[in-house]
Amino acid sequence: MATPLTADLIQKCRIQFPALAREHDGQPAIFLDGPAGTQVTQSVIDAISHYYCTCNANHGGQFATSRESDVLVQQAHQALADFVGADNWREIVFGANMTSLTFAFSRAVSQTWSAGDNIVVTRLDHDANVSTWALAARDQQVEVRYADIHKQDCTLDVDDLKSKIDERTRLVAVGFASNSSGSINPVKEITAYAKQFQTQVFIDAVHSAPHRLIDVAGIGCDFLACSTYKFFGPHIGVLWAKSEILENLEAYKVRPSSMDIPDKWMTGTQNFASLCGSRAAVDYIADLGRTLADDGSLSRREALQVAYAAITKYEDDLCTNMIAGLKSIEGLRIHGITEDERMQERVPTVSVTHPKLTAAELANQLGERGIYAWDGNYYALELTEQLGLEPDGMVRLGLVHYNTQQEVDRLITALKEILA
Numbered sequence: 001m002a003t004p005l006t007a008d009l010i011q012k013c014r015i016q017f018p019a020l021a022r023e024h025d026g027q028p029a030i031f032l033d034g035p036a037g038t039q040v041t042q043s044v045i046d047a048i049s050h051y052y053c054t055c056n057a058n059h060g061g062q063f064a065t066s067r068e069s070d071v072l073v074q075q076a077h078q079a080l081a082d083f084v085g086a087d088n089w090r091e092i093v094f095g096a097n098m099t100s101l102t103f104a105f106s107r108a109v110s111q112t113w114s115a116g117d118n119i120v121v122t123r124l125d126h127d128a129n130v131s132t133w134a135l136a137a138r139d140q141q142v143e144v145r146y147a148d149i150h151k152q153d154c155t156l157d158v159d160d161l162k163s164k165i166d167e168r169t170r171l172v173a174v175g176f177a178s179n180s181s182g183s184i185n186p187v188k189e190i191t192a193y194a195k196q197f198q199t200q201v202f203i204d205a206v207h208s209a210p211h212r213l214i215d216v217a218g219i220g221c222d223f224l225a226c227s228t229y230k231f232f233g234p235h236i237g238v239l240w241a242k243s244e245i246l247e248n249l250e251a252y253k254v255r256p257s258s259m260d261i262p263d264k265w266m267t268g269t270q271n272f273a274s275l276c277g278s279r280a281a282v283d284y285i286a287d288l289g290r291t292l293a294d295d296g297s298l299s300r301r302e303a304l305q306v307a308y309a310a311i312t313k314y315e316d317d318l319c320t321n322m323i324a325g326l327k328s329i330e331g332l333r334i335h336g337i338t339e340d341e342r343m344q345e346r347v348p349t350v351s352v353t354h355p356k357l358t359a360a361e362l363a364n365q366l367g368e369r370g371i372y373a374w375d376g377n378y379y380a381l382e383l384t385e386q387l388g389l390e391p392d393g394m395v396r397l398g399l400v401h402y403n404t405q406q407e408v409d410r411l412i413t414a415l416k417e418i419l420a
């Protein structure tokens with residue numbers, strides 16, 4: 001049984017995020033835009049600032065600041081390895097964001113494909129895990145197969161996905177959780193199935209990262225990507241891949257840069273300060289785990305396990321309450337799982353539409369009341385197309401653990417007022 005995240009502890013978490021003190025017309029602003037980027041902790045800001053104040057230097061120099069910078073960068077690799085459950089820090093590649101990393105990586109991976117091969121992507125995913133692969137496939141004359149969704153609850157049709165895998169399937173690219181409907185995909189099951197065909201599996205964990213513990217070893221996938229700005233850190237992308245893949249695959253490189261991993265995959269000069277910030281984001285979550293367990297001796301990975309168990313439970317309860325409130329609003333349609341008993345199948349990202357207002361109008365009216373929520377398709381384009389919701393899209397109400405029941409209550413009251 002996980003130690004619960006009490007209201008008192010949530011307040012202690014909130015205090016660590018300076019932006020959460022923001023007011024809008026004399027009321028606290030409500031940040032429901034986490035799926036597009038969460039707020040950052042003071043510790044993240046401090047880590048970035050510390051880097052610039054003390055050891056701002058490029059990589060590999062024969063002098064103190066460069067050496068200190070390199071140590072901090074390695075520590076960031078280690079923190080992210082702990083975060084995804086990898087035991088080798090060299091398997092962590094940093095880059096500008098998930099999209100850029102995936103474009104670069106898909107270009108390299110696709111060199112191993114040949115005409116007649118196929119890859120499988122899904123109609124539930126963010127386009128960063130669809131077009132990146134589809135464009136690489138086009139260049140190699142490789143067929144792209146799209147796994148369908150169940151429209152009624154916006155979940156992945158896993159049987160359809162499996163039916164599209166065969167001996168010529170070189171890659172399955174699938175998200176851990178939808179950034180639109182919040183549905184969680186059974187990535188372990190999908191990976192195990194794909195492995196019967198020697199198919200590589202790429203997981204987009206960008207959306208699940210603030211909500212669910214990542215465990216690359218447990219999933220059994222070959223590659224996984226996430227972005228630290230979705231889990232309380234700076235705007236940085238992270239790619240994990242098995243070391244043998246990173247070592248053997250040919251990278252697009254300039255000369256004479258290092259061929260050792262992970263440098264081989266990290267083109268150009270990195271955003272070193274933000275790498276330090278990304279470590280601080282992981283440590284914020286780990287520290288929460290140590291507080292919950294009342295055990296300062298937990299390793300970072302152990303502490304993350306404790307933290308995520310509590311975050312998952314807290315968010316599931318908050319999401320159940322938010323969905324109950326949304327269901328009480330006449331005409332409001334929730335595009336995703338709504339049953340209480342299925343909360344473990346989703347993260348607390350809930351997309352809605354109402355016939356009275358467009359998504360942009362509804363988001364705008366919420367924004368005027370200090371409730372910050374995204375509208376549109378949020379790049380989950382295949383999904384909004386399937387649902388017939390282009391070009392307006394939906395309004396996305398995204399909770400993370402720093403959101404509270406009071407905020408959910410204010411949201412429901414505001415929606416009732418707006419849609420009355």
Ligand SMILES: Cc1ncc(COP(=O)(O)O)c(C=O)c1O
Binds near residue numbers: 097177179
């Ligand atoms: C599920 C998912 N995948 C990929 C991305 C793209 O991430 P990045 O902005 O790091 O390229 C996003 C961003 O919203 C996302 O939600």
